[in-house]
Amino acid sequence: MAFSAYLIHLGILSCMYVMLAISLNLALGFTGMLNLGHVAFFGIGAYITAILSMQGLPLWLTCILAIIGGLIAGILLAFPTARLRGDYLALATLGFTFIMAAIARNWQSLTRGALGIPGIPRLVASNEQYLFWISLSTVIVALLVSWLTKSSIGRTLQAIRDDELGAMVLGKNVFAYRMLALGVSASIAALAGFFFAHFITFIDPSVFSIDDLILMFAMVILGGLASNKGSVIGGVIIFLLPEPLRFIGFSSSIVGPARAILFALILIGMLVYRPRGIFGKVDLS
Amino acid sequence: MKSILCVENVTKKFGGVAAVNKCSFDVTQGTITALIGPNGAGKTTLFNIISGIQPLDEGRMVFQSEDITGSATHEIARKGISRTFQLTRLFKNLTIKQNLLVAKEVSDVVLKKMLVSFGVKKSLSTKCTDLSYGQQRLVELARALLFPHSFLMLDEPTAGVNPFVREQLKKIIRCAAKNGTTVLLIEHDMDFVMSLSDHVIVLNEGCVLAQGTPAVIKKNRRVLEVYLGK
Numbered sequence: 269m270a271f272s273a274y275l276i277h278l279g280i281l282s283c284m285y286v287m288l289a290i291s292l293n294l295a296l297g298f299t300g301m302l303n304l305g306h307v308a309f310f311g312i313g314a315y316i317t318a319i320l321s322m323q324g325l326p327l328w329l330t331c332i333l334a335i336i337g338g339l340i341a342g343i344l345l346a347f348p349t350a351r352l353r354g355d356y357l358a359l360a361t362l363g364f365t366f367i368m369a370a371i372a373r374n375w376q377s378l379t380r381g382a383l384g385i386p387g388i389p390r391l392v393a394s395n396e397q398y399l400f401w402i403s404l405s406t407v408i409v410a411l412l413v414s415w416l417t418k419s420s421i422g423r424t425l426q427a428i429r430d431d432e433l434g435a436m437v438l439g440k441n442v443f444a445y446r447m448l449a450l451g452v453s454a455s456i457a458a459l460a461g462f463f464f465a466h467f468i469t470f471i472d473p474s475v476f477s478i479d480d481l482i483l484m485f486a487m488v489i490l491g492g493l494a495s496n497k498g499s500v501i502g503g504v505i506i507f508l509l510p511e512p513l514r515f516i517g518f519s520s521s522i523v524g525p526a527r528a529i530l531f532a533l534i535l536i537g538m539l540v541y542r543p544r545g546i547f548g549k550v551d552l553s
Numbered sequence: 554m555k556s557i558l559c560v561e562n563v564t565k566k567f568g569g570v571a572a573v574n575k576c577s578f579d580v581t582q583g584t585i586t587a588l589i590g591p592n593g594a595g596k597t598t599l600f601n602i603i604s605g606i607q608p609l610d611e612g613r614m615v616f617q618s619e620d621i622t623g624s625a626t627h628e629i630a631r632k633g634i635s636r637t638f639q640l641t642r643l644f645k646n647l648t649i650k651q652n653l654l655v656a657k658e659v660s661d662v663v664l665k666k667m668l669v670s671f672g673v674k675k676s677l678s679t680k681c682t683d684l685s686y687g688q689q690r691l692v693e694l695a696r697a698l699l700f701p702h703s704f705l706m707l708d709e710p711t712a713g714v715n716p717f718v719r720e721q722l723k724k725i726i727r728c729a730a731k732n733g734t735t736v737l738l739i740e741h742d743m744d745f746v747m748s749l750s751d752h753v754i755v756l757n758e759g760c761v762l763a764q765g766t767p768a769v770i771k772k773n774r775r776v777l778e779v780y781l782g783k
């Protein structure tokens with residue numbers, strides 16, 4: 269791969285991770301929901317895209333349906349988890365991720381199970397064009413979320429994060445707001461899944477991987493909870509950081525663990541020296 | 554005299570022990586009513602039941618001729634019941650301004666005027682964890698007052714605030730009442746209660762022990778025994 273092609277490749281995946289970090293931060297940083305189901309929304313978006321585009325549906329339609337699918341999944345997840353907070357919410361949403369992965373693995377007539385779905389049509393012919401479209405989407409997502417979090421809705425989400433009871437006695441329907449945050453967050457993750465499926469042209473149940481989930485959390489924590497700027501910076505840094513490892517000439521069996529060790533060191537370093545992340549202004553307790 | 558809130562036979566048990574026990578009383582519209590009683594009498598529990606935070610075991614509550622028993626907290630609040638907490642509950646990562654705006658969207662000018670009248674000499678962009686405890690109480694009260702309401706419940710408003718602020722509070726509460734708000738307040742400071750309230754309800758072990766005007770309560774022998782320790 270030529271170096272410029274490699275850079276375009278990195279640019280595309282950076283945008284995808286930035287979308288995932290921004291959307292995770294909406295639920296985690298702004299609303300205070302410890303949501304380990306985020307990677308499942310990404311996977312749902314990717315699978316909806318793959319399955320429908322293999323049926324010959326046009327791109328714009330699979331895009332809209334992936335977003336709607338994510339939205340519905342987020343809203344549905346809000347119901348059984350309505351009364352759960354903190355660690356319990358984390359466990360339940362992690363369970364959701366496992367269930368989605370199990371469905372992808374076992375509902376073979378729909379998903380082809382572990383074989384995955386190959387030959388997903390590409391979104392556009394060239395990667396340059398692809399970079400344009402995903403950058404545009406990322407900018408739109410960033411502007412939308414930044415508008416939302418600065419609006420009175422965003423203020424209420426943060427109030428709920430800090431003190432649910434305090435928000436309730438001011439007439440705020442906590443359940444409705446949490447559902448909204450989860451729904452919007454999930455639909456953006458599903459959009460990232462749409463881009464992923466069309467870019468890689470092959471998906472299998474590994475789109476529900478916990479490794480990716482950890483990556484998304486590392487991005488948000490590094491960038492800072494409740495900071496959209498932080499999500500962008502954290503997303504790009506965490507995604508690009510292990511890339512130089514490729515050029516040192518380590519074998520791929522070493523690169524994998526080296527990445528994991530690198531993230532662990534970053535997270536520990538952040539927790540010790542800068543628990544709020546680079547741009548974060550809030551403490552969750 | 555019209556009653557705005559009727560509490561009828563309300564009972565709340567924690568593990569078999571009744572924190573509130575067949576409690577009944579009315580709050581008259583436009584008055585300042587004080588709820589007093591020893592520590593653990595069930596005052597805060599009663600507040601939490603009225604605002605729908607804790608479910609009750611028995612009884613019912615009627616607010617402005619509407620049954621609010623079993624309604625969700627945010628629905629009860631929207632009917633016009635605003636409150637503060639015994640331990641302040643500000644949104645800790647938000648600024649003073651953001652805290653107040655959650656209650657109601659108003660201009661900075663209004664917010665600043667409010668802070669000044671409360672004697673909080675801090676800019677609106679101060680994070681509320683940077684405030685002293687007394688200032689936090691005042692901001693919480695300001696927030697409760699901003700929220701559209703006809704009924705205001707205050708849980709120990711003077712706890713931890715200095716005598717000067719205490720007088721401020723008196724003025725603020727009187728002013729709210731003059732503007733038509735009905736006030737129900739829990740308070741341990743007897744001078745404050747007796748000089749401010751129109752009606753006093755004494756709670757003991759979850760039951761209403763006595764009620765009446767401050768003058769009557771001050772002379773009630775049973776109240777003196779259980780509460781004033783004489």
Ligand SMILES: Nc1ncnc2c1ncn2[C@@H]1O[C@H](COP(=O)(O)OP(=O)(O)OP(=O)(O)O)[C@@H](O)[C@H]1O
Nearest residue numbers: 567571572590591592593594595596597598599639
């Ligand atoms: N969540 C709870 N679980 C168990 N017991 C509780 C709970 N809340 C209150 N209680 C008990 O109910 C009784 C009444 O408590 P409450 O807080 O209503 O008293 P209070 O009159 O507000 O007292 P204080 O003046 O000290 O604030 C106490 O015995 C308390 O231990």
Ligand SMILES: [Mg+2]
Nearest residue numbers: 596597598639
């Ligand atoms: Mg109390």
